Amino acid sequence: MELTRSVFKHLQKICGKANVTKHKEERLCYSYDATGNSFLPDAIVFPGSEKEVSQILSLASKEELIIVPRGAGSGMTGGSVPVKGGLVMVFSRMNKIIEIDENNLFVKVQPGVIVSDIHKCVEEKGLFYPPDPASSSVCTIGGNIGECAGGPRAVKYGVTRDYVLGLSAVLPSGEFIQTGVTTAKGVAGYDLTRLIVGSEGTLAIVTEITLKLLPKPETIKTMAIFFDSTQKAAQTVSTIMREAVIPRCVEYLDEACLHLVKDYLSFDLPDSIKALLIIELDGNSGRVEKDAKNIKELCVSQGALDVVIAKDQTQAQTLWDARKALSPVLYKIATNKINEDIVVPIDKIPDIVQVTQNIQKTYGLKVVSFGHAGDGNIHCNIMYNKTDENESKRAIKAVDELFTATLALGGTITGEHGVGLTKMKYLPKEVGRTEIKIMKGIKKVFDPKNILNPGKIFN
Amino acid sequence: MELTRSVFKHLQKICGKANVTKHKEERLCYSYDATGNSFLPDAIVFPGSEKEVSQILSLASKEELIIVPRGAGSGMTGGSVPVKGGLVMVFSRMNKIIEIDENNLFVKVQPGVIVSDIHKCVEEKGLFYPPDPASSSVCTIGGNIGECAGGPRAVKYGVTRDYVLGLSAVLPSGEFIQTGVTTAKGVAGYDLTRLIVGSEGTLAIVTEITLKLLPKPETIKTMAIFFDSTQKAAQTVSTIMREAVIPRCVEYLDEACLHLVKDYLSFDLPDSIKALLIIELDGNSGRVEKDAKNIKELCVSQGALDVVIAKDQTQAQTLWDARKALSPVLYKIATNKINEDIVVPIDKIPDIVQVTQNIQKTYGLKVVSFGHAGDGNIHCNIMYNKTDENESKRAIKAVDELFTATLALGGTITGEHGVGLTKMKYLPKEVGRTEIKIMKGIKKVFDPKNILNPGKIFN
Numbered sequence: 001m002e003l004t005r006s007v008f009k010h011l012q013k014i015c016g017k018a019n020v021t022k023h024k025e026e027r028l029c030y031s032y033d034a035t036g037n038s039f040l041p042d043a044i045v046f047p048g049s050e051k052e053v054s055q056i057l058s059l060a061s062k063e064e065l066i067i068v069p070r071g072a073g074s075g076m077t078g079g080s081v082p083v084k085g086g087l088v089m090v091f092s093r094m095n096k097i098i099e100i101d102e103n104n105l106f107v108k109v110q111p112g113v114i115v116s117d118i119h120k121c122v123e124e125k126g127l128f129y130p131p132d133p134a135s136s137s138v139c140t141i142g143g144n145i146g147e148c149a150g151g152p153r154a155v156k157y158g159v160t161r162d163y164v165l166g167l168s169a170v171l172p173s174g175e176f177i178q179t180g181v182t183t184a185k186g187v188a189g190y191d192l193t194r195l196i197v198g199s200e201g202t203l204a205i206v207t208e209i210t211l212k213l214l215p216k217p218e219t220i221k222t223m224a225i226f227f228d229s230t231q232k233a234a235q236t237v238s239t240i241m242r243e244a245v246i247p248r249c250v251e252y253l254d255e256a257c258l259h260l261v262k263d264y265l266s267f268d269l270p271d272s273i274k275a276l277l278i279i280e281l282d283g284n285s286g287r288v289e290k291d292a293k294n295i296k297e298l299c300v301s302q303g304a305l306d307v308v309i310a311k312d313q314t315q316a317q318t319l320w321d322a323r324k325a326l327s328p329v330l331y332k333i334a335t336n337k338i339n340e341d342i343v344v345p346i347d348k349i350p351d352i353v354q355v356t357q358n359i360q361k362t363y364g365l366k367v368v369s370f371g372h373a374g375d376g377n378i379h380c381n382i383m384y385n386k387t388d389e390n391e392s393k394r395a396i397k398a399v400d401e402l403f404t405a406t407l408a409l410g411g412t413i414t415g416e417h418g419v420g421l422t423k424m425k426y427l428p429k430e431v432g433r434t435e436i437k438i439m440k441g442i443k444k445v446f447d448p449k450n451i452l453n454p455g456k457i458f459n
Numbered sequence: 460m461e462l463t464r465s466v467f468k469h470l471q472k473i474c475g476k477a478n479v480t481k482h483k484e485e486r487l488c489y490s491y492d493a494t495g496n497s498f499l500p501d502a503i504v505f506p507g508s509e510k511e512v513s514q515i516l517s518l519a520s521k522e523e524l525i526i527v528p529r530g531a532g533s534g535m536t537g538g539s540v541p542v543k544g545g546l547v548m549v550f551s552r553m554n555k556i557i558e559i560d561e562n563n564l565f566v567k568v569q570p571g572v573i574v575s576d577i578h579k580c581v582e583e584k585g586l587f588y589p590p591d592p593a594s595s596s597v598c599t600i601g602g603n604i605g606e607c608a609g610g611p612r613a614v615k616y617g618v619t620r621d622y623v624l625g626l627s628a629v630l631p632s633g634e635f636i637q638t639g640v641t642t643a644k645g646v647a648g649y650d651l652t653r654l655i656v657g658s659e660g661t662l663a664i665v666t667e668i669t670l671k672l673l674p675k676p677e678t679i680k681t682m683a684i685f686f687d688s689t690q691k692a693a694q695t696v697s698t699i700m701r702e703a704v705i706p707r708c709v710e711y712l713d714e715a716c717l718h719l720v721k722d723y724l725s726f727d728l729p730d731s732i733k734a735l736l737i738i739e740l741d742g743n744s745g746r747v748e749k750d751a752k753n754i755k756e757l758c759v760s761q762g763a764l765d766v767v768i769a770k771d772q773t774q775a776q777t778l779w780d781a782r783k784a785l786s787p788v789l790y791k792i793a794t795n796k797i798n799e800d801i802v803v804p805i806d807k808i809p810d811i812v813q814v815t816q817n818i819q820k821t822y823g824l825k826v827v828s829f830g831h832a833g834d835g836n837i838h839c840n841i842m843y844n845k846t847d848e849n850e851s852k853r854a855i856k857a858v859d860e861l862f863t864a865t866l867a868l869g870g871t872i873t874g875e876h877g878v879g880l881t882k883m884k885y886l887p888k889e890v891g892r893t894e895i896k897i898m899k900g901i902k903k904v905f906d907p908k909n910i911l912n913p914g915k916i917f918n
Contacts, residue, residue, distance in 0.1 A: 103697055103806035104835075148646045159644060161653075162621060175893045183802040184834030185618060185874035187607045187657045188882075189890050189916060190898045194620075194653040198646045215702060238562055243674060245743075284704075287746045343642040347562035375643030376563075415644035423647075431648050434634045438904060439649045445900030457648060 003042040003087070007063050011045055011087075014055045019046040019093065030088045033073045033080050034135075035422055036336070041068065041082040048093045050168060050176070050207040057205065058174030060087065060451050067172070068453050069201040071111070071143025074135040076339055077420030079147055079200045083455040089205065091142050097121050098208065105213045106165060106182055111142025111206050115149075118211070128216040130157035133416070134327070145206050148198030150416030152249040155241075155374030156282075157214075159416060161197045168208035169196060172447040182210050195442070200418050201453040203446040217282035220248070221292045222316035225277040226270055226305040230254055230357075233275035234349035236302040237373045240279070241346050243298070245291045249280040250374025251323055254353070257370045260332060264325040266318050270305050277373070278319055326370060333366045334383035334391075338399055338422075343377045344411035355405040356380055362401070363394040377415040403429055419457045427458060462501040462546070466522050470504055470546075473514045478505040478552065489547045492532045492539050493594075494881055495795070500527065500541040507552045509627060509635070509666040516664065517633030519546065519910050526631070527912050528660040530570070530602025533594040535798055536879030538606055538659045542914040548664065550601050556580050557667065564672045565624060565641055570601025570665050574608075577670070587675040589616035592875070593786070604665050607657030609875030611708040614700075614833030615741075616673075618875060620656045627667035628655060631906040641669050654901070659877050660912040662905040676741035679707070680751045681775035684736040685729050685764040689713055689816075692734035693808040695761040696832045699738070700805050702757070704750045708739040709833030710782055713812070716829050719791060723784040725777050729764050736832070737778055785829060792825045793842035793850075797858055797881075802836045803870035814864040815839055821860070822853040836874040862888055878916045886917055 003022070011020045021027075022043040032038035047053045060067050066086025073080055082088050091112030098108040102125055109118060115136040118129050133139060133151040143149070145167070150159040166180025180186060180193035196203055227233040237250055253261075253276040262269055269276075279295060281288045296307045310316035330337055344352045353369065359382075360367045371379035380402055384395040403413050403426050413430050414423055428436065436458050443450075462481070470479045480486075481502040491497035506512045519526050525545025532539055541547050550571030557567040561584055568577060574595040577588050592598060592610040602608070604626070609618040625639025639645060639652035655662055686692040696709055712720075712735040721728055728735075738754060740747045755766045769775035789796055803811045812828065818841075819826045830838035839861055843854040862872050862885050872889050873882055887895065895917050902909075 101804070103701065104804040105700065148650075150644055154644060158621075159646075161650070162617075171893065171897075177894050177897065178891060179894065181802070181871045182869050183804055183836075183871055183874070185609050185613060185802050185831075185836050186871040187618075187875060187877050188871055188873050188886060189878060189894070190662075190901055191607075191620070191653050191657055192894060192897065194650045195901075198650055203649075215705065241564065242562065246674065284746055284749075286749075287743055290743075290745075343640070343644050345560070345563040345642055372644075377642075377644050410641050412640045412642055412645040412647055414647050415642070416646060418646050419648060427647060432637060434630065435636050435638065435648070435651060438630075438636065438651065441904030442649055442901055445897060445904060 033075045035078045037078045039083045041088040044088045053170045054174045071140035072138045074139045076417040077422045079420035127213040131160045146201045147418040156246045156248040163212045166210040169204040169206045219285040219288045221281045221288045222310040224308045224319045225299045227275040228272040230275045230353045231350045232303045238347045247279045248282045251278040252373035254369045256368040260329045261325045336386040338382040340380050341415045341417045342406040343415035344409045346376045348409040363398045492534045494537045496537045498542050500547040503547045513629045513633045530599035531597045533598045535876040536881045538879035586672040590619045605660045606877040615705045615707040622671045625669040628663035628665045678744040678747045680740045680747045681769040683767045683778045684758045686734040687731040689734045689812045690809045691762045697806045706738045707741045710737040711832035713828045715827040719788045720784045795845040797841040799839045800874045800876040801865040802874035803868045805835045807868040822857045
């Protein structure tokens with residue numbers, strides 16, 4: 001339904017005049033996300049409390065107004081873009097770290113808290129919140145809940161879902177719900193917590209999150225391994241993961257990546273380099289030293305060109321620079337990229353690497369691959385120029401082929417970015433009709449009027 | 460609906476005559492579980508394949524016949540008892556370990572596999588499936604999925620839910636579904652996998668399970684710590700959990716337990732003992748030795764009477780005997796027990812210990828407590844004689860008070876046993892009306908005719 005003047009006034013009454021806007025500039029600012037897709041919302045609302053969220057949703061439900069929850073807009077699949085207009089709900093005012101419980105190892109936060117702020121706060125107390133998506137310095141925990149964010153440390157520590165003990169949320173009707181526990185275990189009734197995590201803001205609006213914490217690891221050890229063949233690198237990842245120690249990160253960069261970042265590095269790359277692994281171990285210091293040595297030996301036996309073990313945090317940072325410099329320099333190749341976060345079984349990494357090389361040839365487009373190889377999660381970036389109609393068409397075909405190959409290898413089309421808008425048409429490739437029918441049924445239970453983030457995941 | 464002769468014949472046609480029975484003796488055998496609750500089913504069916512499960516469900520759906528899935532019947536809350544009659548579906552024929560993928564660290568199993576058989580098979584290949592409920596030598600993985608089983612290792616490794624990558628299942632309509640992935644990550648659509656895990660056989664019948672595996676830890680170190688005060692023991696647990704190393708088990712036994720098992724032990728207990736902790740560490744051998752020493756020092760500083768570190772596996776087994784001997788000897792106190800698997804935040808363990816002591820006094824019933832203290836999951840056994848009407852009434856009141864206190868301490872009424880039948884009336888103490896309404900809505904999406912395990916979790 002349309003946002004009438006009286007509804008707008010009602011919203012102002014709920015949140016205060018300063019916290020609702022329909023200025024064109026602001027609507028533009030909240031129209032897009034990291035995909036570059038852009039749809040103008042009718043207005044933007046900044047609730048300050050759970051109560052305000054509930055009042056807004058009650059009103060929206062009555063008026064059948066669309067509500068699109070939004071964190072920092074750093075999502076990679078259009079999860080937060082208002083594809084059907086409506087109100088964008090932004091959580092920048094609900095950004096408090098409510099409680100860190102050091103005895104029981106949990107933290108309670110509001111959805112608008114920046115993920116790296118959680119990291120800092122809990123680490124100061126000797127605790128650790130493992131999920132660390134690449135965007136952690138800007139993205140919000142609410143967005144992470146929506147998409148079930150992952151990141152490099154997932155290889156050892158799992159993803160957002162594995163750390164959410166419980167949620168406070170508001171249903172589209174405006175009713176409050178509480179899910180989960182603040183304890184280590186809990187099985188009372190259906191697992192609504194993990195149903196809401198990863199539901200991309202389509203089931204309920206999360207207003208408070210209880211996250212499980214771990215004791216902070218004593219030491220971190222970073223190492224870089226150079227290979228003259230992508231296949232050797234991929235094979236090494238698979239071999240490392242069979243060892244009794246799971247690294248906290250196993251990142252992979254292909255030749256195209258290395259070519260792009262080499263000028264930004266403070267160390268030289270061997271001429272024959274075709275792939276780089278960055279491996280990070282954590283734990284007790286004696287143990288970590290030993291593991292690093294073992295992994296070095298293993299890499300050498302797998303034919304690595306060279307292995308560099310960082311001596312200190314500064315040198316570790318230097319090694320990470322290769323990975324961090326990537327995202328911005330990608331645009332040197334082409335003005336646009338399609339970044340797909342496919343996952344394959346670890347021992348199928350060599351096969352998917354081959355697939356991307358074939359796609360590159362077939363479609364005449366540069367495909368740059370890097371990512372969390374330790375859990376088989378490769379970010380394939382298909383580079384193209386949007387203004388070139390023919391290139392755009394080829395890029396779409398390339399994505400289609402990439403997904404088909406990924407699924408044929410026993411993988412998934414999305415490891416951590418979600419389906420959102422951009423993968424919606426591909427979901428039926430992976431998820432069957434009966435399963436989607438069940439998902440739609442669940443959506444209807446939570447949101448019978450389809451006012452929460454419609455036009456996402458499935459149509 | 461009634462099980463007519465023609466429907467029975469149809470079932471025989473689907474599964475073979477040998478695999479359906481309505482003999483009184485067999486119906487009795489499948490009428491109860493570990494709670495002692497007993498309800499006669501109309502018949503028992505033993506499907507041999509996913510296809511047979513689907514055909515049975517199609518038929519049941521058409522005839523509106525109740526289906527109650529059953530593992531080994533070792534459940535603690537009546538999850539598998541046919542409270543409203545119908546067909547009990549037993550998975551003893553679907554007991555294959557289908558595939559162990561050593562490269563990608565997962566195992567595919569059928570629901571009827573005994574959990575300890577999974578342990579054995581994967582450990583032979585140097586891999587590890589952590590969840591290990593006390594009943595693992597008899598219980599099935601299907602039952603573990605139904606209840607989201609936990610066990611002592613959950614303190615370090617998490618519960619069943621954390622290891623289920625994907626499921627094949629059949630809906631009450633007979634339709635097949637596939638959920639989840641065989642990869643480390645995956646977020647395509649709503650998380651149906653974790654919705655089905657812990658749904659106590661009320662949403663779908665699971666026919667194949669993909670479980671995540673870990674590399675097998677190099678060494679295990681077991682230690683026993685004696686305390687002259689339950690409060691000191693409880694405080695020590697809370698302190699240990701704040702250290703940077705999380706033990707794989709932290710088991711707690713109270714004075715009543717120790718009194719019961721002391722004659723069965725091959726070591727002497729100090730006279731002044733009031734509580735025992737059994738702690739188990741795993742990992743690299745050097746590391747584990749060091750951690751054991753650290754924990755010993757910590758325990759001594761917390762006022763432990765004595766600390767015994769097992770020198771080898773045989774001595775470790777001796778320490779575990781105290782815990783293993785418990786269940787059978789409990790019946791020396793009284794003929795019946797109500798075993799409640801409450802969970803409280805770790806630092807509230809001293810409070811809940813106090814609560815059980817008060818309950819004991821108030822109701823004149825022996826309360827024996829032991830359990831997975833490392834995650835705050837205490838099994839409180841309220842002992843009574845069922846034939847004594849007055850004792851039975853007091854036992855019910857005691858449970859009520861225990862749950863109220865648990866929830867007031869920020870805990871949950873069930874950590875790993877599920878709600879089933881016996882906790883159904885208590886669920887609304889923990890889970891709100893709106894949340895239950897949503898759960899019932901979800902139930903209806905999966906099972907519109909309410910034929911799957913009705914009369915469980917919520918009415």
